[in-house]
Amino acid sequence: MFETKPDFWGANDNWKLNPYNQANGGPCATPNDFFTNAEARALYLKRLRYLAARHGSGPNLLAWEFFNEIDNVYGALNPASVADWHSVMTTALKAIDPFHHLVTTSLTGGSLRDEIWSLPGLDFTQYHSYGESSPATRMAEVVSTMRSRYQKPVLIGEFGVDFRGWTPQSDPFNRGFRQYLWGSALGGSAGTGMSWWWQDLHKE
Numbered sequence: 603m604f605e606t607k608p609d610f611w612g613a614n615d616n617w618k619l620n621p622y623n624q625a626n627g628g629p630c631a632t633p634n635d636f637f638t639n640a641e642a643r644a645l646y647l648k649r650l651r652y653l654a655a656r657h658g659s660g661p662n663l664l665a666w667e668f669f670n671e672i673d674n675v676y677g678a679l680n681p682a683s684v685a686d687w688h689s690v691m692t693t694a695l696k697a698i699d700p701f702h703h704l705v706t707t708s709l710t711g712g713s714l715r716d717e718i719w720s721l722p723g724l725d726f727t728q729y730h731s732y733g734e735s736s737p738a739t740r741m742a743e744v745v746s747t748m749r750s751r752y753q754k755p756v757l758i759g760e761f762g763v764d765f766r767g768w769t770p771q772s773d774p775f776n777r778g779f780r781q782y783l784w785g786s787a788l789g790g791s792a793g794t795g796m797s798w799w800w801q802d803l804h805k806e
Contacts, residue, residue, distance in 0.1 A: 604633035604675045610766070617678075633678045637687040647694055654699045665704035666695060671730060673709045685717035692723025708759050719752045726792060727752055728759035737761070737781040742789030749790060758786040758795030768799035779803065 608615045622628035622636050622645070629641040636642050657663060668691065672684060692705050704725040709715060711730040719727045727748050734740040741758060748756045762768060763778035773779055779797060786795035797803075 604636065604678055606633065606678055633675065634680050634683055637679065637683040643687070643690065646691070650691065650695050651698055654695065658699050658701050658703065663703055665706050665725070666699070668705075668707040670708050671710045672707065673713050673715065681715070681717060685715075685721070688718060689721050689723065692721060696723060706757075714748070714751065716751075719748070719754070724754070726755040726757055728757050730760040731758060731782070731795070732760075732762045732765040732798075734778075734782075737763075737778055738785035738789075741782065741785035741791065741795065745786070745790040755792040756790070757792045758782070760798045761786075761795040762798045765798075768802045776803070 603616050603620050605615045606617045617623060617633055618625070620626065620628065620630075620633075620636075622630045622642055624631050629639050629645070630636050636646075653666075668688060672679075673681070676684075688707060695705055696702070706724055706726050706728060707718065708728040708730065709718065711732060718724070729744050729748065731737070731741065731744070741761075744758075745756045748754075761782040763773040763782075768779075782795045782797070787793070
């Protein structure tokens with residue numbers, strides 16, 4: 603929603619479609635304004651109030667996740683602005699959610715960002731992992747590092763042997779898939795890792 607350039611797949615440059623963009627009638631001249639502009643923050647708080655009222659009582663809701671891999675667009679954003687926004691919004695969300703759901707966000711696998719994960723309002727950390735040469739041992743290492751560093755549970759929110767997709771050739775006999783599952787589950791994660799390309803596994 604903040605990207606201004608096409609990604610690896612040649613799409614997802616959706617700032618041009620973002621309703622917060624001034625070009626679409628919103629209050630933000632740049633993507634980073636979403637995180638700093640007072641009107642944008644007020645509008646997002648209204649959205650949070652709606653979401654909490656509409657979905658907060660759902661028994662299957664594990665947590666509120668603000669973003670998916672927000673650091674993927676740090677080229678257009680100020681990390682300090684993003685962190686400050688998370689601090690404000692976690693406090694606000696916890697105040698309006700009567701069911702006290704967990705709150706998190708997500709980053710790419712290449713970033714241990716203290717300014718995000720050290721925020722007290724974020725209840726657990728996440729790690730996204732792709733292309734690890736030894737997934738089973740690597741997941742245990744990641745979980746141990748993040749639990750020690752941030753003193754919070756860790757969830758492997760995404761994994762895959764290749765970020766571009768899954769094929770039988772890229773993961774013969776599902777070795778990588780199984781290592782990711784068991785490595786996260788037995789390595790101290792809050793649950794089994796979640797495969798991004800699970801829908802392709804039946805094509806083996």
